[in-house]
Amino acid sequence: MIKKVEIYKQDKWNMLFAEVHGSTIIVREISDQWGEDNFEFKSRPELMHWAEHHFSEERFKGTEEERQQILARFREV
Numbered sequence: 001m002i003k004k005v006e007i008y009k010q011d012k013w014n015m016l017f018a019e020v021h022g023s024t025i026i027v028r029e030i031s032d033q034w035g036e037d038n039f040e041f042k043s044r045p046e047l048m049h050w051a052e053h054h055f056s057e058e059r060f061k062g063t064e065e066e067r068q069q070i071l072a073r074f075r076e077v
Contacts, residue, residue, distance in 0.1 A: 007073045
């Protein structure tokens with residue numbers, strides 16, 4: 001069984017979601033600028049380490065509240 005979690009969706013071209021395939025987690029990031037990127041993680045701690053770096057305060061271009069909501073959704077995976 002595959003569990004799919006939407007992390008964010010701005011429109012039909014900019015979104016990020018995670019799929020849990022047993023013990024593997026696949027994150028798909030779709031962007032109108034970069035196309036689709038896939039990231040594969042073997043554990044939740046590995047996923048959270050990536051998410052906290054990818055959505056760090058220095059790199060994130062939204063508000064702190066938006067950033068915290070995204071990280072909270074990753075914790076739900």
